[in-house]
Amino acid sequence: MAPVCLKKHDLKLVKKKVPLPQKKERIGQMKRIELSISVDYVPGWDAYQGIREYIQNAIDAQQELGATMTVDWHNDTLRIENEGVVLDRDMLLLGHSTKRDNRELRGFYGEGAKIGALALLRAGHPIKIRNGTEVWEPVIERSDRFNADVLVFKIHEGRKAENRVRVEIQNITKEAWHKMFWCFLFLNKDYLESDQQVKTYDGRLLMAPEYAGKIFVKGIFVQNNPDYRYGYDLFHTELDRDRKMVESNDLKYRVRKIWEEAISSRPDLTVPFFKMFDEQVADVSGIDKYNAGYVGDDLVKTMAEQFETRYGVGAIPVLNMEQSREIEHFGKRGIVVSAGLEALLSRKLGGFEKVRESLRSSTVKRYGWSDLDSSERTVLEQACQMFGKTGYKLGLPNIVDFARDDLEGLYISENGESSIEISRKHLKDRNKVLQIMVHEAAHHISKASDGTKDHVATIEDFWMKIVSSVWA
Numbered sequence: 001m002a003p004v005c006l007k008k009h010d011l012k013l014v015k016k017k018v019p020l021p022q023k024k025e026r027i028g029q030m031k032r033i034e035l036s037i038s039v040d041y042v043p044g045w046d047a048y049q050g051i052r053e054y055i056q057n058a059i060d061a062q063q064e065l066g067a068t069m070t071v072d073w074h075n076d077t078l079r080i081e082n083e084g085v086v087l088d089r090d091m092l093l094l095g096h097s098t099k100r101d102n103r104e105l106r107g108f109y110g111e112g113a114k115i116g117a118l119a120l121l122r123a124g125h126p127i128k129i130r131n132g133t134e135v136w137e138p139v140i141e142r143s144d145r146f147n148a149d150v151l152v153f154k155i156h157e158g159r160k161a162e163n164r165v166r167v168e169i170q171n172i173t174k175e176a177w178h179k180m181f182w183c184f185l186f187l188n189k190d191y192l193e194s195d196q197q198v199k200t201y202d203g204r205l206l207m208a209p210e211y212a213g214k215i216f217v218k219g220i221f222v223q224n225n226p227d228y229r230y231g232y233d234l235f236h237t238e239l240d241r242d243r244k245m246v247e248s249n250d251l252k253y254r255v256r257k258i259w260e261e262a263i264s265s266r267p268d269l270t271v272p273f274f275k276m277f278d279e280q281v282a283d284v285s286g287i288d289k290y291n292a293g294y295v296g297d298d299l300v301k302t303m304a305e306q307f308e309t310r311y312g313v314g315a316i317p318v319l320n321m322e323q324s325r326e327i328e329h330f331g332k333r334g335i336v337v338s339a340g341l342e343a344l345l346s347r348k349l350g351g352f353e354k355v356r357e358s359l360r361s362s363t364v365k366r367y368g369w370s371d372l373d374s375s376e377r378t379v380l381e382q383a384c385q386m387f388g389k390t391g392y393k394l395g396l397p398n399i400v401d402f403a404r405d406d407l408e409g410l411y412i413s414e415n416g417e418s419s420i421e422i423s424r425k426h427l428k429d430r431n432k433v434l435q436i437m438v439h440e441a442a443h444h445i446s447k448a449s450d451g452t453k454d455h456v457a458t459i460e461d462f463w464m465k466i467v468s469s470v471w472a
Contacts, residue, residue, distance in 0.1 A: 031155045033092055035114060039140050039149045045119035047172075048180055053116030054080050054167045055184055056220060061085055061165075071187060073177045081166040086132035092153055118151050120169060130166040133159050182210075183221035185233055198269070200261035202254050205269075206231030215246055222246060227282035232258060252286030259283070260299045267302065274306050277341040284340055292343035303341075304348035311335050316355050317345040323352045325443070326413070328450045365401040367424060372399065376427040383433040387441070389469035390462045394441055397422045408432075411440040418444055438462045 042049075055071060058080050062069040067082040091113065117127055117138040129136035135156040143150045181187060185204070191197065196208040206214070211231030215223045219233060223245055234254045237246055246254075263269050276284045287295060308315065315333045318324050319342055324334030332355060342351065350358070369377070380396065387394060397409075397420040410421045420440045426432045438459055448454035 029157045031157065033089075033153045033155065034143050034145065035092060035151045035153065036146065037114060037118060037151045039118065039122065039151070041118060042115055045115060047120055047123040047125055047176075048183070050116040050118075050120035050123070050125070051078065051169060051172075051180060052183070052220060053112035054169070055187075057113060058082050058167075059184075059186055059219065071184075073172065073174065076170065076172055076174075078169045078172045078177055079166060080169075081164060083164050085165055086163070087129070087136075087165055089155075114151065121151075124171055126170045128168045130159075130162065130164070130168070132163070132165075133157065133161050135159055185216055185219040198258075198262040198266055200258050200265075201235070202257040202261065203235045204233035205258050205262045206233060215251065217246065225251075225282065228255075229276060229281045229283050234258075255283055256286035256291075256295070260296055263302060264296075264298055270302050270306050274303065274310075274341075277338050280338050284338075287340040287344055289339050289343040292340065292347065295344060300344060300347050304345055307335075307345055307349065315349075316352065317342045317349060318352045325448060327352060327356060363400045363421065364403045367399045367401075372424075372427065376424070379427050379430045379433055382430050383437060386434055386466060387437050387462075390438075390441075390465045392441060392445065392462070394420070394437065397437060397440075399424050399427065401425075409436040409440050411443040413444070434466075438466075 058069040058071070061067040061082045065085055067085040070079075070081045070083075072079050118140075120127055121138060121140050127138050129138075137154040137156065139152050139154060140149055141152045142148075143152075185192065185206075191208065192199075192204075194208075196206075198205040198207070204216075206216075207230055213224055213226045213228045214221060214231040215225055215228070216231070216233035217237055217239055218235060222239065232251075232255055234246065234251070237250050237254055239246065259269075259273055263273060273284070307317065311333065315335050316327055317337045318327060318334040319339060320336060324336055327334035334352070337345070346352075346354070349355075372380070376399075380399070384394065384396060400421050400423065402423050408423050408426060412419050412421065420437060422433060422436050422440075426436065442455055442458035442462060443450075446452070446454040446458040448458075
């Protein structure tokens with residue numbers, strides 16, 4: 001069933017033996033501690049936020065102190081337990097936290113347990129915290145000191161010694177808990193051991209369809225982002241105290257790093273990663289022309305290989321149709337891609353500007369009129385005279401030697417000037433020279449790439465005019 005997640009940790013957990021009640025304490029003795037927290041504090045918090053705080057505390061205790069956590073539901077009561085720890089009463093101080101220096105843990109503001117209890121009580125969920133030899137019972141009561149309703153912890157002493165902390169939250173229906181359960185990844189152990197997720201240093205890639213667009217931080221649900229195709233569990237980001245939003249740029253950066261490492265361990269993910277660039281989904285928005293240089297060389301190499309597998313060796317990533325048209329004049333195939341993918345691939349395959357300059361430098365020699373023999377001059381003049389029948393004014397093309405033997409001619413447009421270059425080796429064949437002139441001049445008129453409808457139509461128009469002039 002798909003997760004339907006509903007809309008910090010400050011328990012001072014000390015791993016120690018539970019002291020037996022001292023003789024001077026009367027069994028059943030109760031102490032009352034008022035907290036200066038208004039009942040209207042954090043009005044946006046509800047039952048889920050309260051449960052989140054206590055589960056967050058429990059998983060942090062397990063991680064930090066090795067206090068095994070168990071979470072179970074029975075008879076409309078949710079029980080969250082850590083074995084081998086007890087609470088010190090100073091945790092009831094607002095802002096008190098033992099974990100400010102440990103950013104690997106989930107909570108450090110020093111408010112969670114108190115405000116979580118307040119949110120649960122407001123939502124109609126009584127709480128009991130069985131702590132060593134005590135039972136803590138948070139309630140909302142009238143304070144004579146503050147002349148207002150405040151959060152109060154009643155501490156019942158002298159109970160049976162238990163080396164554990166167990167939080168019991170009442171009035172939680174089975175349906176409500178099932179929805180909340182999916183908001184805590186570390187409780188779903190079967191999924192975390194499946195091949196539908198990949199764990200990396202920066203976080204976890206969640207590939208199961210039911211997690212699409214769901215953002216978690218250290219295993220706890222934070223927000224839905226429908227623009228994302230996959231789900232992500234971030235390990236090293238920070239949230240505000242409401243835990244409702246990941247900063248946008250940090251999210252993009254973390255997702256990029258997760259994919260980079262995930263592909264390294266799972267090469268089969270290259271295809272879906274490449275596809276996201278085609279469709280320009282949010283998951284790859286963290287790769288653009290400004291930060292593509294920070295992507296690891298291994299991922300760049302893998303993406304370049306995928307590009308060549310799809311489009312063939314010699315294909316060049318370009319940003320628009322104009323660049324595609326121009327690069328094809330140089331005998332290359334220009335594939336229009338997103339700016340992020342172009343920036344990434346150009347590191348390995350070369351970008352438009354680099355490839356264009358490289359191909360232009362393939363002209364190794366240029367010839368003047370005096371360099372041509374008489375037969376070559378005649379062929380060039382006759383071809384130009386026949387092309388003139390099209391009505392298109394074209395000066396003499398430049399005669400060159402190309403470094404690449406397969407390059408017959410080029411149309412070049414730069415700084416408002418245009419020209420045609422033809423390989424000298426074809427000056428023995430008048431028909432070939434005319435064919436090259438027609439083909440390259442058609443680029444100038446149509447402003448279109450090889451084989452496109454406009455380019456072919458312009459070539460056909462030229463030939464029709466040439467043939468018509470012969471038959472006239």
